[in-house]
Amino acid sequence: MRAGQLACLAAGLTITTTPAFAAGLEGTQIGLVWALPFFGLLLSIAILPQLAPHFWDHHIGKLVGIWSLGVVGPLWLFFGIGTTADALLHVLVAEYLPFILLLASLYTIAGGIVVVGRLRGTPALNTGLLAFGTLLASLIGTTGASMVLIGPMIRANAHRRHRAHVIVFFIFLVSNIGGCLTPLGDPPLFLGFLRGVEFFWTTRALFAETLFVVTLLLGLFYLLDRFWLQDEAAPVGEDADEPLQLRGRINFLLLGALVGLILVSGVWQPGVLAKVGSTELKGQNVLRDLGMVGLALASLWLTAKRNRAANDFSWRPIIEVAKIFAGIFVCIVPVAAALQAGGAGPFAPLLAIVSQSDGSPNPAAYFWATGLLSSVLDNAPTYLVFFDLAGGDPGRLMGPLAATLAAISTGAVFMGANTYIGNAPNYMVYAIARSAGVKMPGFVGYMAWSGAILIPIFVLVTLLFFR
Numbered sequence: 001m002r003a004g005q006l007a008c009l010a011a012g013l014t015i016t017t018t019p020a021f022a023a024g025l026e027g028t029q030i031g032l033v034w035a036l037p038f039f040g041l042l043l044s045i046a047i048l049p050q051l052a053p054h055f056w057d058h059h060i061g062k063l064v065g066i067w068s069l070g071v072v073g074p075l076w077l078f079f080g081i082g083t084t085a086d087a088l089l090h091v092l093v094a095e096y097l098p099f100i101l102l103l104a105s106l107y108t109i110a111g112g113i114v115v116v117g118r119l120r121g122t123p124a125l126n127t128g129l130l131a132f133g134t135l136l137a138s139l140i141g142t143t144g145a146s147m148v149l150i151g152p153m154i155r156a157n158a159h160r161r162h163r164a165h166v167i168v169f170f171i172f173l174v175s176n177i178g179g180c181l182t183p184l185g186d187p188p189l190f191l192g193f194l195r196g197v198e199f200f201w202t203t204r205a206l207f208a209e210t211l212f213v214v215t216l217l218l219g220l221f222y223l224l225d226r227f228w229l230q231d232e233a234a235p236v237g238e239d240a241d242e243p244l245q246l247r248g249r250i251n252f253l254l255l256g257a258l259v260g261l262i263l264v265s266g267v268w269q270p271g272v273l274a275k276v277g278s279t280e281l282k283g284q285n286v287l288r289d290l291g292m293v294g295l296a297l298a299s300l301w302l303t304a305k306r307n308r309a310a311n312d313f314s315w316r317p318i319i320e321v322a323k324i325f326a327g328i329f330v331c332i333v334p335v336a337a338a339l340q341a342g343g344a345g346p347f348a349p350l351l352a353i354v355s356q357s358d359g360s361p362n363p364a365a366y367f368w369a370t371g372l373l374s375s376v377l378d379n380a381p382t383y384l385v386f387f388d389l390a391g392g393d394p395g396r397l398m399g400p401l402a403a404t405l406a407a408i409s410t411g412a413v414f415m416g417a418n419t420y421i422g423n424a425p426n427y428m429v430y431a432i433a434r435s436a437g438v439k440m441p442g443f444v445g446y447m448a449w450s451g452a453i454l455i456p457i458f459v460l461v462t463l464l465f466f467r
Contacts, residue, residue: 029078032346034334037070041327042381049427060320064327071331087333090279096329098194098289100322105292106184109255110144111313112248112303119243121157123225126166127218129153130173134214137178138185140255146175146425147311154436162228164440167433168449169221173214175425176417180210180410184259186423188383188412195387196394197405199266205398205406209465213414216457248307254295261291328381339388351389361390363466367407371415371458375422379412386411407466414458418450419443 044063048056056063075084119125129149137145153170157163179185181203183193189202270283338345354365366386373382386408390397397405416423420430420443434440441449 030334030338030346032338034071034074034338037067038328038331038335038381040070041067041331045324046376061323064323068327068330071334075334086277086279088330089277091329091333092326093276093281094279094285095194096326098285099325099329101289101292102190103321103325104318105258105296106141106144106255107318108296109251109258109299110140110147111311112251112299112307113140113144113148114247114307114310115148115152115245116247116310117152117243117245119152119156121153121160121163121166123222123229125156126153126225127222129156130169130221131214131218133170133174134178134218137174138181141184142175142179142186142423143425143428145178146170146429149174150429150432154433154438158436160229163438164433165221165224165228165449167429167438167440168446169217171426171429172217172417172450172454175429176423177210177213177217177414180206180413182259183262186413186416187380188409191380191383192387192394192405192409193262193266195392197398199263201398202409205402206409209406209410209461212464213457213461216460217453220453247310248303250302251299254299254302258292258295261288261295264288332381332384335385336388339385339392347389354386354389361401361404363403363407364462366390366404367411367458367462367466370408370411371418374412374415375418379416379423383408383412403466410461414461415454417454418447420446 041064044067048063072084072088075087129152133145133149133153136148139145140148150167150170153166157166160166176186180189183190183197183199183202185202189197192202193199265284265288268284268287272280273283273286274281339347350369354362354369356362370382370386373385387397387405390401390404390408417426420426430440430446440446
């Protein structure tokens with residue numbers, strides 16, 4: 001259940017969005033103290049599941065409610081009931097609802113895909129599985145790909161004495177970096193899509209950086225895996241391999257239809273169907289949301305129950321993630337407003353850190369600031385902060401500031417791999433591997449791996465792409 005909760009949290013952390021700046025909520029009138037509930041909630045998400053799992057499991061809703069009231073109450077008091085209600089209504093109807101529907105759809109569809117069979121974990125096979133999982137992560141999300149492939153990866157290497165490195169690289173590639181090529185891959189990228197970033201912009205703009213990092217990691221893994229295999233005895237009773245098979249392949253068609261829905265919602269403009277307060281319900285978004293519900297129901301109907309049983313599929317994780325992100329969307333409202341104020345707002349010092357002497361954005365600074373915070377906090381809200389800090393205008397960020405948006409995007413996705421808590425699939429994979437008998441490094445030990453392998457690669461990324 002712990003793995004399932006963290007898996008769904010990451011699938012939801014395969015998708016999130018930014019509460020819009022409420023009209024009448026003046027960012028220059030908001031101080032840094034308004035950000036305390038937001039960062040308090042993020043710290044709760046990062047720390048409590050590891051330090052107090054029992055307390056976290058039983059009191060998630062209460063904690064989210066307390067942090068949310070820390071925003072709603074002061075907003076009501078200082079800005080009035082009208083502005084507060086309109087801001088919350090916009091968040092729930094236009095932002096949170098599409099987010100949770102996409103999250104639930106991806107979780108449901110990916111939960112029907114199962115890989116069965118067993119192969120021998122040779123360096124070539126392991127590298128091939130990592131490469132396949134890396135590609136799959138951009139199609140069904142880092143959580144979905146991790147859920148589908150971690151079992152086969154562990155089974156393929158069950159005979160190996162040295163296998164912790166296999167799981168570490170799995171976390172690097174499948175659970176994080178592989179999700180960098182489409183908005184479905186990792187939360188920050190879908191967030192950007194909902195803010196106006198074109199669907200295939202991520203593929204075009206981030207392809208070179210992703211290919212560079214993935215190629216280095218796959219090559220390094222192959223060499224390390226060959227080195228550690230040299231002093232291991234040949235496996236006994238493993239002469240015949242059972243080929244890997246995919247069950248629930250119909251779900252790949254449903255995933256393709258889901259991508260189609262999202263693409264259509266980005267180009268088809270039928271106009272506004274209705275208004276809820278000041279929030280407009282646009283036809284393309286209504287069609288997209290209803291279509292996602294339909295595809296999730298189709299997956300439940302078309303997928304054999306044994307597939308979901310093999311994946312330990314449960315609805316409890318999606319319910320808990322819905323609670324967590326409801327709090328995130330509410331708590332970030334005043335933070336987004338303050339960031340919109342730019343140099344006139346309370347985040348002016350942070351803006352100065354990531355800006356060059358002439359006031360223009362510094363892509364290298366954005367890459368490292370976004371990435372380092374994403375290593376210890378959730379990468380989706382971190383992306384929100386720096387997206388808005390860079391101006392929040394998708395047109396400019398895809399145009400003259402494209403390097404800045406690429407730095408924010410890759411920083412959030414790549415550096416989620418730096419710690420076990422940087423992205424939810426990380427801890428999920430760690431927990432599953434430990435339960436299967438793999439001697440995984442602890443929190444600090446894992447950071448030694450990421451520090452020795454990933455940080456030098458990220459330095460090269462900075463020098464090659466963000467100077």
